[in-house]
Amino acid sequence: MAVLPVKFTKTKRDKLAQVLWILNWISVVTGAILFSLGLFLKVEINKRKELMAERDIQYVPNMLIAVGLIACGINFLGGKICYDCVDTTKFMRWKLIMLPYIVCTFFFTSCILVGALMCYSMRGELEESLDMGLAVAMRFYKDTDTPGRCFLKRTVDLLQIEFHCCGNNGHRDWLKIQWISNRYLDMTSKEVADRLRSNVEGKYLMDSVPFSCCNVNSPRPCIQSQISNNSAHYNYDHVTEHLNLWTRGCRQALLDHYTYIMQSIGLTVLVIWVFEVREHSRMHLVCMAPLLSITLVFTMLQVQDPLFAGCLQ
Amino acid sequence: AMLLKIKFMMCGAFVFSLGVYLKIELLRRAEVMENTEIHVVPNILLLVGLASMGTNWMASRVCQDSMDMSRFPRWKVLLLAWFAVAALLCCLLVAVVVLSYALQGRLEESLKIGLRNGIRFYKDTDVPGRCFQKETIDRLQIEFRCCGNNNYKDWFEVQWVSNRYLDLTSKDVKDRIRSNVDGRFLLDGVPFSCCNPASPRPCLQYQLTDNHAHFNYEYQTEELNLYARGCRQALTDYYMGLMNSTGPGVLSVILIQISVIVSLRYLQTAVEGAMALENPEDESVGYLLEKGLKETFEELKAKVLDMVKLAQVDPTTSEVSPEAQEAEKGDNATKTPSPPPAS
Numbered sequence: 001m002a003v004l005p006v007k008f009t010k011t012k013r014d015k016l017a018q019v020l021w022i023l024n025w026i027s028v029v030t031g032a033i034l035f036s037l038g039l040f041l042k043v044e045i046n047k048r049k050e051l052m053a054e055r056d057i058q059y060v061p062n063m064l065i066a067v068g069l070i071a072c073g074i075n076f077l078g079g080k081i082c083y084d085c086v087d088t089t090k091f092m093r094w095k096l097i098m099l100p101y102i103v104c105t106f107f108f109t110s111c112i113l114v115g116a117l118m119c120y121s122m123r124g125e126l127e128e129s130l131d132m133g134l135a136v137a138m139r140f141y142k143d144t145d146t147p148g149r150c151f152l153k154r155t156v157d158l159l160q161i162e163f164h165c166c167g168n169n170g171h172r173d174w175l176k177i178q179w180i181s182n183r184y185l186d187m188t189s190k191e192v193a194d195r196l197r198s199n200v201e202g203k204y205l206m207d208s209v210p211f212s213c214c215n216v217n218s219p220r221p222c223i224q225s226q227i228s229n230n231s232a233h234y235n236y237d238h239v240t241e242h243l244n245l246w247t248r249g250c251r252q253a254l255l256d257h258y259t260y261i262m263q264s265i266g267l268t269v270l271v272i273w274v275f276e277v278r279e280h281s282r283m284h285l286v287c288m289a290p291l292l293s294i295t296l297v298f299t300m301l302q303v304q305d306p307l308f309a310g311c312l313q
Numbered sequence: 314a315m316l317l318k319i320k321f322m323m324c325g326a327f328v329f330s331l332g333v334y335l336k337i338e339l340l341r342r343a344e345v346m347e348n349t350e351i352h353v354v355p356n357i358l359l360l361v362g363l364a365s366m367g368t369n370w371m372a373s374r375v376c377q378d379s380m381d382m383s384r385f386p387r388w389k390v391l392l393l394a395w396f397a398v399a400a401l402l403c404c405l406l407v408a409v410v411v412l413s414y415a416l417q418g419r420l421e422e423s424l425k426i427g428l429r430n431g432i433r434f435y436k437d438t439d440v441p442g443r444c445f446q447k448e449t450i451d452r453l454q455i456e457f458r459c460c461g462n463n464n465y466k467d468w469f470e471v472q473w474v475s476n477r478y479l480d481l482t483s484k485d486v487k488d489r490i491r492s493n494v495d496g497r498f499l500l501d502g503v504p505f506s507c508c509n510p511a512s513p514r515p516c517l518q519y520q521l522t523d524n525h526a527h528f529n530y531e532y533q534t535e536e537l538n539l540y541a542r543g544c545r546q547a548l549t550d551y552y553m554g555l556m557n558s559t560g561p562g563v564l565s566v567i568l569i570q571i572s573v574i575v576s577l578r579y580l581q582t583a584v585e586g587a588m589a590l591e592n593p594e595d596e597s598v599g600y601l602l603e604k605g606l607k608e609t610f611e612e613l614k615a616k617v618l619d620m621v622k623l624a625q626v627d628p629t630t631s632e633v634s635p636e637a638q639e640a641e642k643g644d645n646a647t648k649t650p651s652p653p654p655a656s
Contacts, residue, residue: 144513157510161455184514186528211508211516216451219438220478222505224518234480 016282017085023279024079028072030272034112035068037265044261048254050155053132060122060262063115064269070108071276077101078280105280112273119266126258130251134168141210142181157212163257165250166213171227173249178203179210209245218243321369321573324566328406329362331355331559338555342548344449347426350419354556357409358563361402365570368399372577379584386588392581399574406567413556420552424545428462435504436475451506457551459544460507465521467543472497473504503539512537575601 008016042061045052081101084090094101137156140149160166167173185192185204196204207226214222223244226232336355343349375392378384431450434443454460461467479486479498490498501522508516517538520526583599590597602609 150513153513154510161510180515181513184528189528211505211518212510214505216448216455216506219444219447219475221474224505234478234483 013085017082020082020085020279020282021079023282024075024082027075027276027279028079030275031068031071031073031075033068034071034115034269034272035065037268038062038064038066038068041261041265044258048159050152051133051137051159051254052126052129053136055125055129057122057125057129060115060118063111063118064265067108067111067115071112074105074108078105102280109273109276109280112269112276116266116269116273119262119269122262123255123259127251127255130254131168134251134254138168138173138179139177141177141179144181145183157210159250159254160210160212160246163248163250163253164215164246165248165253166209166246167249168251169249170247171209171213171245174209174213175205175207175228178205180204180206213245215243215246220244321373321569322366324569325362325364325366325369327362327562328358328365328566331562332358332360332362335555335559338552342453344445345424345427345431345453345544345548346420347423347430348419351416351423351552354409354413354416357405357412361405361409364398365402365566368395368402369573371395372573375577376580379580382584382588385584389585392577396574396578399570403567403570403574406563406570410560410563413560417549417553421545421549424548425462428544432462432467432471432473435471435473438475439477451504453544453548454504454506454540457542457544457547458509458540459542459547460503460540461543462545463543464541465503465507465539468503468507469499469501472499474498474500507539509537509540514538 038061041064042058045057045061078101081094081098084094137152140146140152141156142153143149144153182204187193192204195206196202199205207228208224209227211222211224214224223233223236223241227245228238230237332355335358336352339346339352339355371391372395375385375388375395378388428450431446431453434440434446435450436447437443438447476498481487481490486498489500490496493499500519502519503521505516505518508518517527517530521539522532524531578601579599581599582601583597586597586599
């Protein structure tokens with residue numbers, strides 16, 4: 001018993017083949033879109049590589065890039081097949097690989113779905129990676145003379161300025177680490193010596209934050225130092241003052257940024273997946289039909305019949 | 314013909330979009346510019362873009378109709394006007410290129426005054442109409458990596474801390490205010506937006522000229538602490554860069570326009586020549602000017618003078634003028650049949 005039999009005249013078959021040829025070329029374009037989305041995500045992640053700890057997040061953009069390239073190839077081949085579907089003599093060439101090709105396209109279409117879902121699942125890994133990476137970057141903020149870490153100060157400053165954020169979870173993170181290098185501390189001064197001695201690990205901790213935490217929208221000039229001391233500044237209450245520094249933590253800011261990118265990419269890939277599923281099932285319809293009819297014809301010894309049923313089996 | 318049509322429309326669209334882009338960029342920083350003289354460059358580009366889209370559409374219609382002898386004559390009257398408009402557009406584009414270099418000085422002046430005002434009103438975040446100046450200047454300095462008008466020392470001459478945040482009872486503050494002639498609170502400090510993130514040491518904002526206030530610091534040799542460039546220079550460089558990069562595009566559009574004018578002239582004269590022949594399918598001669606340059610100029614001058622004379626002459630002598638016109642037409646008719654060599 002055939003599954004979903006549909007009657008096709010020769011003209012209808014030709015038209016369907018033409019439509020599918022166009023659809024296949026559109027699929028090549030969508031494959032290119034997938035590829036470029038994967039490339040974009042890879043570039044965005046690599047831009048902030050210094051702020052991310054070692055985690056397996058590169059697999060998502062890599063998968064998207066691979067799927068995009070394969071999509072282009074498969075759909076290009078599919079377009080060629082559909083073009084030849086119309087002419088029964090040319091179609092014979094493709095007879096042997098039709099079945100493996102159809103299996104491949106089903107497998108590959110499911111890969112697209114997996115790629116879309118991975119975009120949403122990456123978030124947890126990303127958050128962990130950012131948390132650890134930012135903590136490390138802030139710790140090495142002062143080491144502008146250590147090769148390999150000398151760019152971290154600039155990276156963190158530019159990040160805080162661009163994403164309007166301060167510290168890992170908030171500005172208090174800066175109060176717990178020494179972000180001024182010993183090169184710029186007058187070790188002979190009594191104040192400095194006292195502060196160093198009062199700390200268990202010998203770190204010079206201050207009640208201040210770097211300038212990149214300053215909020216541009218604040219009505220008063222930025223207060224960076226002695227931020228918890230109300231009497232150090234005129235008309236200042238650190239409890240109620242929330243416009244002075246950026247309030248958001250950089251981990252949250254970066255996470256939001258990447259989540260937005262990946263949600264858009266995931267949505268686009270899902271739409272492409274739906275489109276691919278519809279189009280591949282239609283293609284199998286038009287191309288399986290002549291394949292089966294030709295085998296029928298050959299067993300019945302050459303009958304030029306324009307009307308016969310095609311079946312999906 | 315379709316391809317040509319698209320190509321020509323693209324030129325107009327290109328010029329229009331250049332104008333739009335330039336205008337948006339100028340409007341974004343309108344708060345630090347004192348006058349809008351520089352806006353004449355994008356305005357002309359917008360105008361020329363729209364006009365050239367229209368003229369090129371007309372040119373493509375003419376091209377289409379030139380293949381059909383019956384439809385071509387209706388364009389005859391409009392073509393002269395078309396040539397005038399197209400030549401005018403080319404001149405305007407050349408003017409744009411010249412202006413974008415010539416107005417650099419005016420742009421700098423405008424920026425100098427605008428930035429000076431911005432810096433002066435930096436502290437007035439509670440005055441309506443000026444409350445955005447602080448944010449504007451901070452964002453500008455961060456984005457363009459610049460400090461002050463000419464350099465960071467501009468901030469030393471201005472009170473950029475509002476009196477609302479000064480403890481006027483404190484001795485330090487009172488001394489400083491008293492020591493200034495205008496009663497202003499001047500600091501040798503700069504806002505945080507002047508800080509350079511590429512500096513190896515945490516930013517030093519206050520007491521910049523005092524070497525002893527900071528450890529291991531010498532302000533004469535310290536280059537990386539703050540941004541060294543002035544914002545006026547940074548913005549001027551940015552806008553000049555924009556206009557320079559649009560220069561080649563505009564020049565190529567001028568060349569394309571000129572080639573369109575020349576080819577359309579050839580087409581017009583060739584088709585007219587073909588129509589005058591017995592067999593319109595035969596080959597005809599196209600030319601740029603019917604006679605030599607000097608003769609055409611003389612003829613034009615005579616025509617214009619005649620038109621002026623006709624306008625001046627009263628209706629009482631109007632019986633004379635139609636006769637004179639007919640005599641002239643007769644003269645022209647005897648002149649045209651002789652085909653001159655193609656130029």
